[in-house]
Amino acid sequence: MENLLNDLLTSSDLLFVGVRGIILIGIVMTIAGYAVLLERKASAWIQGRLGPNRTTLPFVSWIPLIGPFLRLGGFIQPAADGGKFLFKEEPMPSHVRKIYYVLAPIVALAPALATIAMLPFALLPDGTALALCKGADVGVLLMFAVSSLGVYGIALAGWSSNNKFSFLGAVRGSAQLISYELAMGLAVLPVFLIASPPGSDHGLNLTAIVASQEGLWNIVRQPLAGLVFLVCIFAETNRHPFDMPESETDLVGGFHTEYGAFKFGLFFVAEYGHMIIGSSLFILMFLGGWHILPGIPEIGTGIVATLIGLGTFFTKLVLFLFFFVWVRWTIPRFRYDQVMRLGWNVLLPLAVANLVLTFIYYAFAG
């Protein structure tokens, strides 16, 4: 049993890699579904409501104690939501460009799922990372590159919908992505500078970054970089207060105005996929990844340590997803010009200044 688990986690056999990939997609889709539940519940709590607490299944509601708990916690709601999306009628508006209209949700979701393959979740007993594509030294670069492709889905959806609201949303989304991508990339450079100083051979390896944070988290070492990166991932994932492409109140539904049923569901999952990626990146680069807290030594050995690390990472991920929702109900949406000004006039200079200061520090002190 332990052997099989070990093989499943570490073997580079194509079969095991494939199984890992399918399991990973399953896990990510599940997390995305439950992130929606978290969003709905947390939103409800902030607004003084209860949130979803009705959905249940007959055989589940018969279990004493656990049944009512699952019902009141809304734990079956994601399945109901997904099922509803799946079985709804899917009308195709007559004025859309059909091929691109159908293609857009796929183009939006695929990069989100592809990026997750590069994410390391925990450290395996043999010292490598638990990830689908492990040890890629270009890891972060590839992640930034691929996850940015998600905006093609938005642009394609806005354009093919042949609708002014959709089009405006798509244009805003593209502009926003370009504006914040720069600051985001520049903000993380100091982190890599710390993790792999000149002469080391780590490159852009995320595992090395997490290892470098065992004593002290990067959010303490590089608070400014952390702040810039945090704002940028909110902008990159199109979450409040940067939900320009969607802008429910002024653009109806933004880029997905013309979408319904499962096509809309795919956009939805893609958004949460991007949230998971953004949160994971922030946790890995600034919040110590799978280390519990700075200064606390690793608990357990071998596969146990891996599982504890996985649990730690997952806990941090859930807390961070909650933070996304918390911010959503705290800060109102920025105006479009404010978004642009914040990106170009504030975050980009800040990131550059931070980078230069770190350079100077390492040149003279390091």
Place this chain on the structure above:
Amino acid sequence: MAVKVLERRPLSFWERTYLPQVLGGLRVTWRNILRPSVTLQYPEQRPTIPKGYRGVPTLVRDPNGREKCVSCQLCEFICPPKAIRITPGEIPATAETAHVEKAPKEFEINMLRCIYCGLCQEVCPEEAIWLQNQYSMTGTTRAEMVNNKARLYELGGTLPDSHFKWDHKKAESERQAGGHH
């Protein structure tokens, strides 16, 4: 008119970063999470209906169980969305309530038209039509949403009333009838 110019304190650097406000906002929303929810679990918990609530219009009986409506049709005429339709009918001379002269043969309120304005209640000289507590009116067909006379009386029931108008009228008609003979 004197204009008082308020001196606004310039924002400090820390305030201009927008971060203190964000943190303050996060504190506000966090406190809201800890507060108990105000949700009413509707089908199980029902809201308390305030006095004078304008719910579904109904027909009521007086404390003696007699119908109050005399089918004067004032409510039918005033009803802005024309939701009320009354078919007036005579009361047979042999009936106990013959002195009332008229009663509705059929009284229909179309709840698909009704706007719950309460003008029918206001205009009724007999205090026979009342908008009461019922706030939920559902049906699966159009016909189901039209309340007929029987249904209106079932919904309305009996309301306390100190006039006993029909008792007085009956006594009066009996006195007049006795005086002539």
